[in-house]
Amino acid sequence: xxxxxxxxxxxxxxxxxxxxxxxxxxxxxxxxxxxxxxxxxxxxxxxxxxxxxxxxxxxxxxxxxxxxxxxxxxxxxxxxxxxxxxxxxxxxxxxxxxxxxxxxxxxxxxxxxxxxxxxxxxxxxxxxxxxxxxxxxxxxxxxxxxxxxxxxxxxxxxxxxxxxxxxxxxxxxxxxxxxxxxxxxxxxxxxxxxxxxxxxxxxxxxxxxxxxxxxxxxxxxxxxxxxxxxxxxxxxxxxxxxxxxxxxxxxxxxxxxxxxxxxxxxxxxxxxxxxxxxxxxxxxxx
Numbered sequence: 001x002x003x004x005x006x007x008x009x010x011x012x013x014x015x016x017x018x019x020x021x022x023x024x025x026x027x028x029x030x031x032x033x034x035x036x037x038x039x040x041x042x043x044x045x046x047x048x049x050x051x052x053x054x055x056x057x058x059x060x061x062x063x064x065x066x067x068x069x070x071x072x073x074x075x076x077x078x079x080x081x082x083x084x085x086x087x088x089x090x091x092x093x094x095x096x097x098x099x100x101x102x103x104x105x106x107x108x109x110x111x112x113x114x115x116x117x118x119x120x121x122x123x124x125x126x127x128x129x130x131x132x133x134x135x136x137x138x139x140x141x142x143x144x145x146x147x148x149x150x151x152x153x154x155x156x157x158x159x160x161x162x163x164x165x166x167x168x169x170x171x172x173x174x175x176x177x178x179x180x181x182x183x184x185x186x187x188x189x190x191x192x193x194x195x196x197x198x199x200x201x202x203x204x205x206x207x208x209x210x211x212x213x214x215x216x217x218x219x220x221x222x223x224x225x226x227x228x229x230x231x232x233x234x235x236x237x238x239x240x241x242x243x244x245x246x247x248x249x250x251x252x253x254x255x256x257x258x259x260x261x262x263x264x265x266x267x268x269x270x271x272x273x274x275x276x277x278x279x280x281x282x283x284x285x286x
């Protein structure tokens with residue numbers, strides 16, 4: 001039976017530390033971090049995510065601003081919003097909530113955010129630093145997963161790690177972080193042959209495919225660590241991950257639940273990135 005990795009508890013500890021550090025920054029340096037989220041359209045899931053981010057910022061002492069644009073917003077309107085936030089000294093981090101309305105290409109706008117305010121770490125310059133290993137910001141979900149592993153005493157060094165999913169938000173940067181941690185990494189995707197066989201070779205298995213029930217117990221090596229990044233809805237409409245928890249949990253040594261595993265850590269790492277941006281803008285490094 002696997003030990004649950006409690007993302008809620010670990011995220012709460014991270015938030016507490018961040019809140020204490022922000023309080024010290026305010027008292028000693030007069031610095032209050034500021035985060036601006038740009039939301040275009042009326043995607044219901046995005047509304048929930050943005051609300052949660054705003055609440056988390058309030059809890060730790062980060063000034064939060066939401067900039068709403070309609071679903072019919074033009075390219076120029078979005079560019080002007082980002083440019084305005086780029087120029088404001090009281091805004092340390094800018095987050096463009098995805099997905100955007102279909103007529104807007106997210107790559108165009110992500111690259112317009114100043115790299116030193118890119119707290120999602122999606123800017124091409126920041127992606128390059130992640131590849132080299134001399135990064136300032138990490139994408140929030142991979143950063144959260146690495147913290148879950150660290151706190152749980154799980155060292156990827158020398159281990160075989162399999163990442164299922166190759167998107168730019170989780171899959172690719174997750175693989176790079178595991179590689180920087182001296183793991184041997186395999187990335188699987190929709191064209192991978194013998195997926196089950198590859199997964200069974202993993203000491204640490206990270207699934208970020210976005211497909212409910214994709215990973216079943218017969219695909220997991222006994223004693224493996226299983227990290228479930230998926231956020232899906234099953235046939236009953238309940239929130240679930242990529243991992244079939246009932247069949248995998250008896251096989252794995254550690255497993256993250258959905259909800260309550262990776263999700264809370266993603267928000268916590270956004271707060272961490274915003275704090276780091278504020279410190280650097282205030283001339284505080286290290």
